[in-house]
Amino acid sequence: MAWQDEAKCADMDPDLFYPDKGSVKATEIAAALCRGCTVQEPCFREALATPQCDDHGVRGGTTAKQRSHMRRRIGERLAGVA
Secondary structure: OHHHHOOHHHHOOHHHHOOOOOOHHHHHHHHHHHHOOOOHHHHHHHHHHOHHHHOOOOEOOEOHHHHHHHHHHHHHHHHOOO
């Protein structure tokens, strides 16, 4: 995809965006890098639309846990549960 070529992280060490579980500071740093990216929105949309992205990593400025929670909330709203 063309937007990925424009991603700020394209020229960075990928390990920055896959911090160890429980590493709050490293996760905050990765999310801050995402927030400064010009293609954060399409990255976030793809991550949200791809359940496999819930396994790990910071994408589109969100953690796997945040994306999983958002996906559940969206599902609940669509089902009329919320």
